[in-house]
Structure formats: structure tokens, C-alpha cells
Amino acid sequence: xxxxxxxxxxxxxxxxxxxxxxxxxxxxxxxxxxxxxxxxxxxxxxxxxxxxxxxxxxxxxxxxxxxxxxxxxxxxxxxxxxxxxxxxxxxxxxxxxxxxxxxxxxxxxxxxxxxxxxxxxxxxx
Numbered sequence: 055x056x057x058x059x060x061x062x063x064x065x066x067x068x069x070x071x072x073x074x075x076x077x078x079x080x081x082x083x084x085x086x087x088x089x090x091x092x093x094x095x096x097x098x099x100x101x102x103x104x105x106x107x108x109x110x111x112x113x114x115x116x117x118x119x120x121x122x123x124x125x126x127x128x129x130x131x132x133x134x135x136x137x138x139x140x141x142x143x144x145x146x147x148x149x150x151x152x153x154x155x156x157x158x159x160x161x162x163x164x165x166x167x168x169x170x171x172x173x174x175x176x177x178x179x
Contacts, residue, residue, distance in 0.1 A: 055079045055168050059149045062173030067141050069177070073134040075149030075170055083127040086152040088166060089134045091145035091175075098148070100161035104132065112160060141179040146172040 061073040075087070088103040102123040103112045111123055122135040132149060150166035159165045 055081060055085070055151055057149050057151060057168055057170035059147065059170040059173040062147060062175045064176045064178060065139055067139060067177055067179050069139055070135070070137045071139065071175060073136070073147055073149075073173060073175075075132045075134075077130045077132075077151065079130075082130040082151075084153075084155075085168075086155065086157075086160070087123075087125060087132040088150045088152065088160065089121075089123060089132075089147060090150060090163060091143070091147045092172075093142075093145045098163045099145075100163070101147075102134065103152075103160045106155060114161070136175075139175070139177045141177045144175060144177050146174050148172045 056078040059075045065071050084106050086105050089101045090098045092098045101114050101117050104123045108125050120138045125132040149170040151168040152166045157165050
């Protein structure tokens with residue numbers, strides 16, 4: 055499967071952005087999907103995950119209450135709504151697909167099988 059992330063850009067601190075990730079192929083609806091970000095010189099950081107059905111979601115403490123993941127299986131798309139953005143959240147944001155329906159290691163990048171190319175989010179102070 056190929057993933058294409060979009061929606062990044064420049065936003066002021068406290069602002070909002072919505073990222074989208076479109077997947078190719080008919081298997082999208084069977085994959086759990088996640089969002090990660092990576093700041094320069096740092097490891098890829100888990101943000102959130104959504105189950106194949108959309109019923110179950112998981113969030114890192116750092117984004118809980120501000121970020122919302124959702125998906126539309128009819129459109130092969132997963133979204134990340136980001137509110138109250140902070141300058142330190144400037145990073146490249148990645149979507150990823152996991153063929154496993156459930157994993158206790160869902161917050162590890164190594165758990166995911168497919169990755170998008172990333173979209174840059176810049177939060178100005």
C-alpha cells in the first residue's frame with residue numbers, strides 16, 4: 055500500500071491544522087493507522103493510532119485533548135486534526151499503516167508496515 059500525507063504548512067502558535075493521509079489499494083479498511091512526527095535530530099515520536107474500524111483510538115499524553123484522529127474507509131483516508139499547536143511541535147508528520155489488528159506495541163514505529171512520505175508542519179511563535 056502507498057500512503058500520501060498532505061495538509062502541512064505554516065501556522066501560528068495556538069492555531070489548527072488538519073492533516074490527511076490517502077492510501078492506495080483496497081486493504082486500507084483492514085489496517086490500523088497511526089500518526090508520528092519527527093523533529094530534526096530526534097527520533098520519530100508516536101502521536102496517535104486508530105483501529106481499522108475507527109472504534110478504538112490511542113493518543114500520546116503530549117497530544118491528548120488537542121489532537122484527534124479519524125478515518126473514512128470509503129475514501130481510504132485518515133485524518134489528524136491538530137489544535138492549540140505549539141512551536142516545539144514543528145516537525146515532519148508521518149502517517150503509517152499497521153497490518154496487525156491489535157498490538158500492545160502500537161506506539162513503536164517498528165510496529166508499522168507502511169509509511170507515507172511526511173508533511174512538514176511549522177508552528178511559528
